[in-house]
Amino acid sequence: MRGLAVVVVLLVAACTSIAAGISADYLTVEEQKVSPAGVARIGDPVAVEVVLKKLGPEPQEARLNLSIGVDDPTTTIVFDGGEAKTYYGREIEVTLPKGLKQVSIKMVGSAPPVSRLTRIEVVRVSTYVYYDEENRGYQEEATLYLDVTNELISAALSEIARAEAKLSEAEQLVAQLEEKGVEVESLKKRLETAKSSLATAKELHDRGNVDLAKQNAENSIALLEDIIKEAREKAQALEKKSSLKKYLIAIAGIIVIALVVFFIRQRKEELG
Numbered sequence: 001m002r003g004l005a006v007v008v009v010l011l012v013a014a015c016t017s018i019a020a021g022i023s024a025d026y027l028t029v030e031e032q033k034v035s036p037a038g039v040a041r042i043g044d045p046v047a048v049e050v051v052l053k054k055l056g057p058e059p060q061e062a063r064l065n066l067s068i069g070v071d072d073p074t075t076t077i078v079f080d081g082g083e084a085k086t087y088y089g090r091e092i093e094v095t096l097p098k099g100l101k102q103v104s105i106k107m108v109g110s111a112p113p114v115s116r117l118t119r120i121e122v123v124r125v126s127t128y129v130y131y132d133e134e135n136r137g138y139q140e141e142a143t144l145y146l147d148v149t150n151e152l153i154s155a156a157l158s159e160i161a162r163a164e165a166k167l168s169e170a171e172q173l174v175a176q177l178e179e180k181g182v183e184v185e186s187l188k189k190r191l192e193t194a195k196s197s198l199a200t201a202k203e204l205h206d207r208g209n210v211d212l213a214k215q216n217a218e219n220s221i222a223l224l225e226d227i228i229k230e231a232r233e234k235a236q237a238l239e240k241k242s243s244l245k246k247y248l249i250a251i252a253g254i255i256v257i258a259l260v261v262f263f264i265r266q267r268k269e270e271l272g
Contacts, residue, residue: 024056025139026129027103034122034144040111042150046070048123050142052103061130062096065138069121070109078104096127111148115208117157122146156201156210159217163198166224170194173231182234187227194223 031051040046066075068090075092076084080101087094096103107123114120125141149157170191178184201216 026054026056026059026062027052027127027139027141028055029142030102032142032144034146036146039147039149041154042111042113042148044111046109046111046122046146048105048107048144050105050123050125050144052105052125052127052141054101057131058098058100059129059131059136061128062100063128064092064094064096064103064105065126065128066092066105066107067121067124067126068092068107068109069112069123070107071112073107073109075105075107111146114148114150114153116205116210117147117149117153119145119147152214153205153210156205156214156217159214159221160198160201160205163194163201163217163220163224166221166228167191167194167198170224170227170231173228173235177231177234177238180238182238184231184234187231190223190227194220194227197223 029050030053031049033049035047036044064077066087068075073088073090075087077087077094078084079097081104085094105125112120122144124143127139127141128137129139130136174184174187174191177187197216197220201213201220204210204213204216
């Protein structure tokens with residue numbers, strides 16, 4: 001009985017191992033790239049290349065699926081260096097041939113229109129595999145992304161970034177004045193107004209109203225530049241006041257020393 005139990009355990013382990021092998025990925029990514037890398041403007045040409053190679057056991061049935069997020073896409077697919085086949089449209093499904101070793105996918109299109117800086121899914125590649133009723137489904141292969149913008153969106157984001165930098169500088173200057181005991185309530189109130197304008201600019205950008213977003217960011221910058229200018233003037237005035245105080249103290253010290261020296265000489269002359 002014990003020997004039979006050992007045999008059963010070994011058989012279960014073997015079956016588990018086989019099942020695990022069947023469940024492994026059929027294909028894996030060998031190469032993937034998108035051009036341009038990073039950011040494209042609306043209408044710019046976009047190119048993608050994905051190369052897949054066989055990794056796991058071959059299924060009874062396999063289909064390659066592409067979901068494309070750019071405009072006017074043209075896709076070419078090559079199996080094992082054979083003849084290229086061309087496809088159009090955003091959704092593509094192709095049956096994979098038996099004995100497949102490698103799949104080369106190339107796609108060109110143009111960046112789609114967006115109302116704000118948007119990360120788009122340029123292409124999503126997956127494979128449907130069927131081994132048996134218990135081992136079937138989609139395996140994700142690759143997803144390539146790209147940020148899309150236009151000149152107005154870029155300008156709005158640039159002004160928002162400038163406003164954020166100005167805000168940081170203004171807050172630092174005001175905080176330094178406050179630490180030195182300077183009255184800054186007026187500056188702090190104007191800071192809040194500038195912050196509000198900047199927050200509105202960000203919200204408008206997120207809603208796709210980039211023109212107004214840019215205007216609000218520019219308003220914020222104008223307010224902050226005035227605050228920075230006044231804060232610097234206050235700091236310079238404080239520095240001058242401090243320098244004058246130090247100068248007067250120094251002069252007073254010199255006068256005191258001179259009086260002491262004069263008094264000592266007088267005493268020496270009196271004592272003969």
